Amino acid sequence: MSLRDQIKENHAKAEEHPFIKVLMSGYMPPEVYAEFLYNQLHIYTVLESLAGEAGLLEGVEDICRVPKMESDFLEFGQSPNLSPSTIEYAQYLHTVPKDKLLGHVYAKHFGDLYGGQMLKKVVPGQAMMYEFDDRPGLISKMREKLTDDLGDEANKALECSLKLFDELSQTHNFET
Numbered sequence: 001m002s003l004r005d006q007i008k009e010n011h012a013k014a015e016e017h018p019f020i021k022v023l024m025s026g027y028m029p030p031e032v033y034a035e036f037l038y039n040q041l042h043i044y045t046v047l048e049s050l051a052g053e054a055g056l057l058e059g060v061e062d063i064c065r066v067p068k069m070e071s072d073f074l075e076f077g078q079s080p081n082l083s084p085s086t087i088e089y090a091q092y093l094h095t096v097p098k099d100k101l102l103g104h105v106y107a108k109h110f111g112d113l114y115g116g117q118m119l120k121k122v123v124p125g126q127a128m129m130y131e132f133d134d135r136p137g138l139i140s141k142m143r144e145k146l147t148d149d150l151g152d153e154a155n156k157a158l159e160c161s162l163k164l165f166d167e168l169s170q171t172h173n174f175e176t
Helices: 008-016 018-025 030-053 066-074 084-093 098-113 135-145 148-171
Strands: none
Touching (some): 008 018, 018 148
């Protein structure tokens, strides 16, 4: 089964989640987006560091989002807390076999390469994290690195995202 097919169910859950619906609506309060971005920044920092150390990002270094996410976050001038799910996910990433980290890169970064193109039009701030210099080329190069045995870890990444969406929805009274 293809990697895309393996994550189809969790991907659909993410797209239909109340948090994502508010995010996509263009009515996300800036302070809530800043909190979401802060949690994402923490995960991406750990993930990109581990994947980079493992040599998994060679030739696709432009997929890294941390510098642009930092710039986006600084626009908000806030210091939110990390959610419990973010702390748990960051700890989990340190246990993932190096060759399986690409499953997490796929789930997180392909979301930016695809869905992020819609998000950058509706989220608060400049949304630089969704800007890519050569998006089609980057997608093509990343696809060459992906294998169908990454499905379990890609699904784990999506499940961790769903936990964060749940926490933020509960904290900010979005319907779940």
